[in-house]
Amino acid sequence: MEPGTDQSVRLWFTLMRTHYAITKLARRDIESRGITTTEFSVLENLYRQGSLTLGDVGNCALLTSGSTTYVIDKLEQRGLIARRASDEDRRVIHTSLTDAGRELITSILPEHAKAIHAAMAGLSEEDREALRGLLTTLANHAETQI
Numbered sequence: 001m002e003p004g005t006d007q008s009v010r011l012w013f014t015l016m017r018t019h020y021a022i023t024k025l026a027r028r029d030i031e032s033r034g035i036t037t038t039e040f041s042v043l044e045n046l047y048r049q050g051s052l053t054l055g056d057v058g059n060c061a062l063l064t065s066g067s068t069t070y071v072i073d074k075l076e077q078r079g080l081i082a083r084r085a086s087d088e089d090r091r092v093i094h095t096s097l098t099d100a101g102r103e104l105i106t107s108i109l110p111e112h113a114k115a116i117h118a119a120m121a122g123l124s125e126e127d128r129e130a131l132r133g134l135l136t137t138l139a140n141h142a143e144t145q146i
Contacts, residue, residue, distance in 0.1 A: 022119050029115040033108050038071050043105040051096040080104060
């Protein structure tokens with residue numbers, strides 16, 4: 001076995017365990033507010049980035065095109081987002097938050113941020129920033145291996 005392999009596998013297990021715990025906490029917090037984590041991700045991305053195409057929504061929320069359409073349909077039925085065809089290319093559909101969608105996501109974000117902060121409070125501010133940098137480096141490298 002290549003040197004460092006055991007250490008890499010242990011690190012992967014630690015990352016998985018950490019991801020599981022924080023995701024469970026985030027899911028519980030989001031779902032207690034009446035939406036799914038996928039719906040939250042879509043609403044949050046539209047809130048932060050403004051109008052997005054369906055493809056961009058899917059990429060931001062890490063969804064397949066079929067899942068994107070399903071979630072967008074549900075959010076549109078609830079009056080939280082609106083769709084409109086592009087003026088330049090009718091095949092391109094833009095999505096944006098409605099007033100109700102903006103109101104919902106802005107009511108959720110502050111408390112959700114507190115829940116995530118509580119989960120991260122096991123590390124100092126400096127450690128969180130260092131870990132973020134290390135994980136970004138690792139993610140960028142891992143993406144080159146795909």
